[in-house]
Each structure stands twice: as C-alpha cells, then as structure tokens.
Amino acid sequence: MMSSSDFVHFIPPQQHPRTRRYDGYLSFLTDPPYSVPNAAIVHRCFAHDRLYWLELKDEIQEETSIIKLKPQEPCLWVVIALIGGCTFHYDRVATVTSGNSTYFASNRRELSMELNPGKNWLFMVGFPQPCFDALMAEFPFLESLNQLHENKAPHWAGAIVPISSRLRAVLESLRRLVFQPYSTPVQLAGWSLRLLNYFFNDNRGNGTGTVEKDDISHYHQATKFIREHYLDDISLENVAEALHISVRNLTRSFENRTYTVNGYILHLRLTKAREVLAFSDRPIRDIAYTLRFSCPKHFSKMFKQKFRKPPMVYRNEMKKEKLGLDKRAFLR
Known part of the structure; x- marks a missing residue:
C-alpha cells in the first residue's frame, strides 16, 4: 500500500503548526499515516488497493499553495470543491470553483493542484488504471477511458456540475464511519462505488433539468x-x-x-x-x-x-x- 507521504506532496512542505481540530468528512481517519507530517495544509489522505482518497480542509492565509499528487499510475479523478476553488495542471488546465464538482482522467503520473488563499474544502477520489476495464464494464459512460488506456489520448474531462443535496448526502454518510484497520478500507471502497453511481448512473443525462x-x-x-x-x-x-x-x-x-x-x-x-x-x-x-x-x-x-x-x-x-x-x- 502506498503511504500518504508518497502520494501527496506539499510545496512548500511546511508552515506554522496547526492546533485546530480537523472536522472534514475523513476525520475518522486518525493522524499519521493518514496525513503528511508538517504538511502545509490540514488534510487527510488514504491510499489502499488501487484507490486514493484526499480531503483538504483549511484556511490558507497568505499565498497560493501548490500540492503534487503522485499516484503510481494514470487515474480517473472525481473532484468536489465544497468551499473555495482549485486549479489542476496536467496536459490541460482545469479550474473547479466553489460549490461545484467534476471528474477527469489523465495519463500523467503527477498531478499539480493550486489552492488560492482563503477557506478551502476539497474532496477527491482517484481510481487508477488497473481499475479501468472493470469501471468501463460497470459504467458504460466511461468507455472514453479506452483512449486513455490505449495511450490514444493523454486526458479527458467531464462537465462541471453544481453540488446537489444528494451528493451532499453521499458525503455526509462518511461521518458515520469509525476507523477500523481491516473494515475501513472495505467500507471506503463500497462508498466510492456509491459515489461513482451518483456521477455515472443516477446523475447521467440530467442537465439543466436536474x-x-x-x-x-x-x-x-x-x-x-x-x-x-x-x-x-x-x-x-x-x-x-x-x-x-x-x-x-x-x-x-x-x-x-x-x-x-x-x-x-x-x-x-x-x-x-x-x-x-x-x-x-x-x-x-x-x-x-x-x-x-x-x-x-x-x-x-x-x-x-x-x-x-x-x-x-x-x-x-x-x-x-x-x-x-x-x-x-x-x-x-
């Protein structure tokens, strides 16, 4: 299993120590190894069995913060910007503003993310390339991953959509989890399937009407x-x-x-x-x-x-x- 320090990198790596209690959706994950020591931003991250979770919840006081994500393989990412916004740099530049969500995939094994000063609350889940075939079989909408899978395209991105009350309910369900060394990864994997169902089944085809x-x-x-x-x-x-x-x-x-x-x-x-x-x-x-x-x-x-x-x-x-x-x- 990839450790948090291998998966998430903060630039600069540290700032003044924080004392505020973390109260994000992943707060049931205890401190290290589920956060990077001396990190610039209060967060929780988790890498397990070909799945990546990252939540950032903090107030950046002075200047734009840069975060590098380094998964072991290309990934499909689901991004939810609850408060504040962020800009991703891979083969293209993509900005997600406060109150919106999106998804994208990239062949890059390093993803650069910028957070602006102010309050930020960002939630991300990554599904790496070994999962692509199974994802496409279960969610036909994701057949575009074939191009990424076969190196025919470096990236693709979905629409940016407002965070709905139903998506909030999916996130709120994480607050019922209590950390257990064996069962927590299984529960998080099941929860990630619920998230995919929201984006690629329940919410598909619903545009302005939704x-x-x-x-x-x-x-x-x-x-x-x-x-x-x-x-x-x-x-x-x-x-x-x-x-x-x-x-x-x-x-x-x-x-x-x-x-x-x-x-x-x-x-x-x-x-x-x-x-x-x-x-x-x-x-x-x-x-x-x-x-x-x-x-x-x-x-x-x-x-x-x-x-x-x-x-x-x-x-x-x-x-x-x-x-x-x-x-x-x-x-x-």
Whole structure:
C-alpha cells in the first residue's frame, strides 16, 4: 500500500503548526499515516488497493499553495470543491470553483493542484488504471477511458456540475464511519462505488433539468426550515449548512422569487412583530431583541419600510380599532 507521504506532496512542505481540530468528512481517519507530517495544509489522505482518497480542509492565509499528487499510475479523478476553488495542471488546465464538482482522467503520473488563499474544502477520489476495464464494464459512460488506456489520448474531462443535496448526502454518510484497520478500507471502497453511481448512473443525462429540480427542492426545504427557525439566530450560512448545500446553491434557489433568503427571514420576523404589537403590551425594545434585530432603532426602521408606519403608530391604531369594536359590541 502506498503511504500518504508518497502520494501527496506539499510545496512548500511546511508552515506554522496547526492546533485546530480537523472536522472534514475523513476525520475518522486518525493522524499519521493518514496525513503528511508538517504538511502545509490540514488534510487527510488514504491510499489502499488501487484507490486514493484526499480531503483538504483549511484556511490558507497568505499565498497560493501548490500540492503534487503522485499516484503510481494514470487515474480517473472525481473532484468536489465544497468551499473555495482549485486549479489542476496536467496536459490541460482545469479550474473547479466553489460549490461545484467534476471528474477527469489523465495519463500523467503527477498531478499539480493550486489552492488560492482563503477557506478551502476539497474532496477527491482517484481510481487508477488497473481499475479501468472493470469501471468501463460497470459504467458504460466511461468507455472514453479506452483512449486513455490505449495511450490514444493523454486526458479527458467531464462537465462541471453544481453540488446537489444528494451528493451532499453521499458525503455526509462518511461521518458515520469509525476507523477500523481491516473494515475501513472495505467500507471506503463500497462508498466510492456509491459515489461513482451518483456521477455515472443516477446523475447521467440530467442537465439543466436536474439543476432546476434541485433548486425547487432546495427552495421548499429552505422556506420550511426558515419558518421553523426564524425566531432563532439563523443566517444564510446556517440555512445552507442545515440543508447540506452550498451558499451559492441556496441563493440560486431563491432567484426570481419574492424574497431572498435573508429577505424571507426578515419578512417572517416583521410579520410576527406586527402580531405581537397588536395583541400585547410588550415594550418595543423587548420585541426587537426577541426577534433578533440588532437594536430597537433598526427594528423600527425595518418595520416602517415594510408596513409604512412606525411600530408605536401601528400599535396605537390597533388599540383604537379594537376599542371601536368593543364599543360597537356593547351598543348591540
């Protein structure tokens, strides 16, 4: 079995020591031999029985980081850029941006990858050349590997597609694994088959229609979650995390809708505020902080923008209206 230090190489090889706890999908893999000592980026990697796994999750502070992957043979790679983006250099240059996934194959036995400064979360699985015949037999779409297999082409690349909620669910299933010296490689191999099924069976032939269906599904899931939690301290990022999708995919699902994500949260809070003003004597300050506004002044400004009158004016009008109703009821 190839060791992690043979498979992954960081340039420069080291930087300041890290103390942050690793919380990626491969966090069940313990420290060395599943990470490179003194590596520039917090990561986990695993090479076993003709399969390669690599996950990078860290914040790069200063400049672009370069990573060299050196498998023992040409590979088919599946790449998922959860946060941040990366650029690959083999016989061509390929960039994967945040919130997207892709796959490609190359005859190169060395793959150079660049990560830009900022937060990065990248997940990769490699399937080396000895697996190609079996992969093509099981996934007919991969027959293009024949050209790579017979040295007729140096590389080929698939489409770049947004990360869907279904792909997130596939990744989240890794969190249920507990490291075992014998069973973990078997479980990871089975999980990799599930990943291939997603890319080359379940998701094949679904282009824009799949994205649109995912957007509709994400929109309804998000509005349901917001209605249940708008009284909590939630944000755009919180909602995306709860749905296991990227912020980009979440915001896209609200395009051409009445409200943005934050706009819908604000709408529900202000509607609740109107109800509380009408049927209680709670102070404006109390209402503002309960509904997660930064201060009473900001609450009053937002309320006036939406309902065309300040909170106290609305409350007084509601009191007069209720008083008039009471008088009419008494006269009857």
